[in-house]
Amino acid sequence: MRSSAARLVRNSFFAFLALLFFALLPGPARAADCGAGTLVTVVAHLDDDLLFVDPAISERLDAGWCITTVHLIGGANGANFAYVLTRERASRLAYARMAGVPDEWIETNLPIAGKLVHQMVLKAKPQVRLLELRLPGGAVRGGREPLGLLWEQHATLSTYPMNADGSVRVQYDRASLSAMLKVILAEASQIYTLNPDTVPFLEHPDHIYAARITRHVAQTLGKSVPIEYHITYPTGDWPGNVPAAEVQRKRDIVASYFSVDGSEYSHVFGEFQWNGNWVARRYAFADRSDRHAADFQARPIQLFNAAASRCLSAARSGQAPTLAACTGSTAQQWRWDPLTVYPGNTRNAALVSVATSQCIAERDGYLISETCDQWDMAQRWTPWDFGLVYTPLRHCLGENDGKLTMRGCTLLTTRYRWATTQHTQATDLRLATAMAGDIAGTGEQAAVYVQRQHGGPGFSVYAASLVKASPPVLWYASTVPFDPRATAPSCANDTLCFDSARFLLGDFDGDGKADLMVITARHGGTAFWLLRSTGNRFEAPRLWLQTDNAFRPELAQQYVAADFSGTGRAGVLIAQKRPDSGLDLWLASSTGSAGAAPVLMAQAKTLGQNANLLPVQDPGSRASLVAVERADGRLALTQIVNEGTRMTVGERRQLPANFLPDFVKVTIGAVRGKANNTLILLTPHLDGTAQDAVIDIATLDTADARSVPVQAATLRGMSWSDVFPLFVRDKRNAALVLYRRIDATLGDFYFTGGAPALARYPVGDGFALGPAQDLGELPGLFSETVRIDRLAQ
Incomplete structure (x- = not known):
């Protein structure tokens, strides 16, 4: 003592x-x-x-x-x-x-x-x-x-x-x-x-x-x-x-x-x-700080299941909640209300419908809506972190065949992962994955994808055949060492890093082979780095164009590569956000070995700053554009015609209301002949039927101002959130290619598990899809090849 x-x-x-x-x-x-x-x-x-x-x-x-x-x-x-x-x-x-x-x-x-x-x-x-x-x-x-x-x-x-x-x-x-x-x-x-x-x-x-x-x-x-x-x-x-x-x-x-x-x-x-x-x-x-509030203020959330692309929806008293197309209605608003528990205890919250004020209970293996009773153990949920939701009887809530399901909480896939809003990575339409092009100059298309490196902020570029299943080939690696004790940034000036770059594929030098363009911030402006294709690899980057500070990546909604000049060489269109509204469209043409200073082609004041621009081109002509955007809660199209020295922005037209802007992935291709003018729209099948993972495909002829989307095909067994579409036409045939995620067992903190894979569907008349050709699973992780392609959606 x-x-x-x-x-x-x-x-x-x-x-x-x-x-x-x-x-x-x-x-x-x-x-x-x-x-x-x-x-x-x-x-x-x-x-x-x-x-x-x-x-x-x-x-x-x-x-x-x-x-x-x-x-x-x-x-x-x-x-x-x-x-x-x-x-x-x-x-x-x-x-x-x-x-x-x-x-x-x-x-x-x-x-x-x-x-x-x-x-x-x-x-x-x-x-x-x-x-x-x-x-x-x-x-x-x-x-x-x-x-x-x-x-x-x-x-x-x-x-x-x-x-x-x-x-x-x-x-x-x-x-x-x-x-x-x-x-x-x-x-x-x-x-x-x-x-x-x-x-x-x-x-x-x-x-x-x-x-x-x-x-x-x-x-x-x-x-x-x-x-x-x-x-x-x-x-x-x-x-x-x-x-x-x-x-x-x-x-x-x-x-x-x-x-x-x-x-x-x-x-x-x-x-x-x-x-x-x-x-x-x-x-x-x-x-x-001077606005006094209680220790806890309940904030409504959604419960969104990415595998089904649906939201949890409330039902009447005595009935079970369901999965339904996300509408933003109060029936799809929920609260986690805290229950009286000792700090640190699980089963600490009630799942309460904002619309009905009823709680969801689990009784005899079924969910039911009923009057709330905070002492009823059948209403005590554990709103688990990292996306899993535990029911009162310690099952995991999930989706199967388009319906709610519950099962034991081991060996789960993303069907059992929930988000608190429908605006998730799965519905982020700014994202891109693989690009497609004839990189070898053989008339055959290949998929080119960029993968993060885990030892630092660099990336690797792989090419995968779209003709047969074969291991992808490394075409370029930008290895950037990471020094944890450094005081200077790892990625500055001439260093190419995954997160601070955007990528384009096109034949920029006109030699018949598609090249890779990497776009980064540099010296206050924008640097365009050309990685020329040799036929079996991409060369080391060389500076193709350096802009002044009037052009900065943080101002560019999107970059588009296409032959806008009709010379057989791809240029880069820069869609730059205007300070008032809309976009300015600038074109950096290719001189063969370098890029020319950007020229203003259009002041597209009426375009939304979230527009997705896709190139439209007839063989031997200059590429034009079609803009896909959200307008007044609907999906809309705008034609942008390239007249050589300028571009003319047409009238916006809305698509039917069933094309929900948050749930449409688009690509464009030469479906009818060689003209690259058919818009292809992929949407999840959300009509409430109990069909497992159905994707609807519609086509629209952009050359016809009166055309409307036509239902063309369906895909089964794949979640809309897991696929990115490409359309290719080579010397063999036309095909829809899906770069997709293979579902995988989830682990802790593991939101987007799964490996990437490629599947090719031959396309016939009327967009009839032939049998899928499985081109195989690719090395690495799906999410490590997903990148932001545009600033806003």
Whole structure:
């Protein structure tokens, strides 16, 4: 007892000396100029800020703001103190990379509102400060939830040690944590945190409580401060919304973090599992600190099944919910209402219809709508993270043969993956996969696809035969090494990287072989890099055209390759967003060895800025365009005629209402003869019949202004969300080619599992499809070959 008391007195004395020394020292954080503003970000774990909030933090730092990031949780659930220190080391490296300075910090224990907080200030840029509370964390999938116990059950928590030698722990209860956090938030010009308005385990319980605590304390500041709440796990299956250049920078920062925390960062350069899922996404909703709100505000969601392309729809009392075509009606709006449970317990939410206010129960193996009773175990769901939904009897909710189904939660495919909105990767019409062209000059078409490299931000380009099943061949590799300790960007100027590039295929030099064009930002403008085909590979890139800063990739809705000049050489059409409305259409023609400066061909003010432009060409003529766009809630077409020195934009015409703009994939091809003017539209079959994975195909003759889509064929056994169509015509015949995803067993954090594959369908008169020719499964992962082709949809 005496030795313990003596140790306590000694530790307290040394802690007092350390605090006195710090107080007398001119602190770097106080020396920083915060005149531009101070951003305070409060998150749970030491990677939440990097994965879910950034690039918003980077943007403020670049604008000269001071940034203070508060990590409430140390380590992870059940982690030892060594892991806490590892995560902090990882966070320091990531923030140093964000700031572009060496990873050198001043670390101290800082007293705030009577509590010691571990402070880390970046030496070369003291505007950057990290505050570590080192509270214990909870688990992702249920179990003891310390932060929830503190906030809801008035528990007292003991932190991990404040000193590296394992000494000095701090005690927090609800009042003292609020008082400490209030001092930190008082200096904020802007507050960022996570999502308070959801339920475990749709998002991590630590995320939710960190956000609720932050909102509650911010409301006590007595002033109005803008505050933004960031959605976390569900965004992994949502469309990427971070601009390309910022995605590339964010991958550097996050990969630097995980080079320490786990020493494995390959997943960061991917889009299929683990932390790569969130890098290209930042979704938040804004508020102000002086608007008082409860700890939880229920926000309606959808439950969208990508395999069926349908939404969960409510039914009358006593009936089961169904899957139906997504309409946005209140019958397809749901709430996860929290139930009274001990923090960390599963079966913690009721699934409530917004339209009927009824709960969904599971009784005798069936779902039923009934009056809500929060104590009825048959109504207690677990809204699981990463897309799985657990019923009250611990089955997994899914889809089979167009209907709802439930089964055991092992060996699941994407039929059992749900998103909280229909706007997901599966319905992101900006995406592209394989391109097709005669790259060998033999008169036969090949599929060309670009695949991410996992060791860094580079890519590999493969060619696969569209004539016979054969292994794809590597035609080019852009290998970009990743240095986790570098301060400069991995992808700058002449470095070609997957996320910051767009790709085109066309015969740019007129030698009869299709070449690859890679488009990147460079020197404030846009660089067009030509990779010429030799017949069996693509040559090293050479600069084909460099524009000034009037043409920047972030302004270009789309790039289109076609023979717009009628010379037998492909040029590049640049569809650039206008500052008022619509698009400006610029043409960079090919001189054979290089590209000419862009020439304005049309001011298409009436086109939507989400237009998808497809080339239309008769043999021996100049290519024109057809624009496919959303207009007044309908899918619409606009003809754009190439007259040589200019392009004329025609009248927009709407397609029938059954072509839902969110669920139409298009390609164009020479279906009738050699004229490349037939639009091919693929839609999921959504008429409510219990048919498994049916895709409807319609065709439209763009040369006839009076034509309407004609139902031409159906495809069975494939999900619309998993296919990308191409139309090819070679010396053999015409064919519809599907680049598609092979369904695969899901794992944790595994939203878009499956390998890519190619299938070819010969096309006869009237678009009659011949038997499928399976061209085989391709190496790699489907999602690793999916890329953003346009800026808006």
